[in-house]
Amino acid sequence: MAKSTSKEAQPDQHWVRFVTDGLVEKYIKIDDILSDGGAIPPYSGQFPKQAMKTLKSALTPDAHRRLSGRFRKYKYSAKHNTTTLTIKDETLQRLKAIADKARLGNENYDLILEYLMDPEWEIQTAKEHVAELKMPTGIDVHDKGQLLRAKLRFRASTFQYMLSLIEDAFKMGFLACKAMHAKKRTSAAIQEAANEHLDRLKGL
Structure with a gap:
């Protein structure tokens, strides 16, 4: 006592x-x-x-x-000695998909993150598996821009090229919107115009 x-x-x-x-x-x-x-x-x-x-x-x-x-x-x-990591549910599902492909327990996130940070080339196969599943991402447009810049940090010319394409797409969309009658600016019409522009960029 x-x-x-x-x-x-x-x-x-x-x-x-x-x-x-x-x-x-x-x-x-x-x-x-x-x-x-x-x-x-x-x-x-x-x-x-x-x-x-x-x-x-x-x-x-x-x-x-x-x-x-x-x-x-x-x-x-x-x-x-733990901390709280806040991520989107879509990101969590992508992590679990990688863990499943690598045969890791999908609740041990320390292990999953350590696996992803390992420089071994074979890890690429697990990442490609998730890419093939075409799982949605939870990040917004701003975060996508940051991610793109991080990937192209050592390829400044490529990043500038991407920015010029984005600027061109914005201008093309603005002009197309002005030319299209207000009643015809439906979601389907906008998506169709966007697909046509993307096809031109892809050389299709």
Whole structure:
């Protein structure tokens, strides 16, 4: 019993960092606070149990559960040296497809990412497998531009050539739009015009 009391008397360093980093205030919104003044009472910066007991009477039940969950997740990540990686679901599915082709467990993302960063040429076959599946990407136009630039970082002339093609496509689209009657600017008509322009670029 004395051992448990001694342990509880030691400040929780994870909570100390959680508070010092301002995460309590970050995860509490104005609407979460029950008092009219929108202020939370002083709470322990060393002992999470005491702090949560104090905050329980000042916050809505949902906000209190959310804050408690945030701290548990923060503490788990700190103890196990993990971090949260946020990606689009489409990107996740592509990673799982690569893992499946390489016969890796598709839940061990450390292993999957290490596999992709390995310079061995044979990894290309797994990437080609995903390309053949034509799985959708979750990145937007801006991110696609960054990805293209990263791929062509050491081929500046090729990148400039790609930019000129994009500029040309924009101008062609603008002129085609002006020439087309408003009632005929349907999605199907626009896609057909875009396909014709792409075919010309491909030399078809």
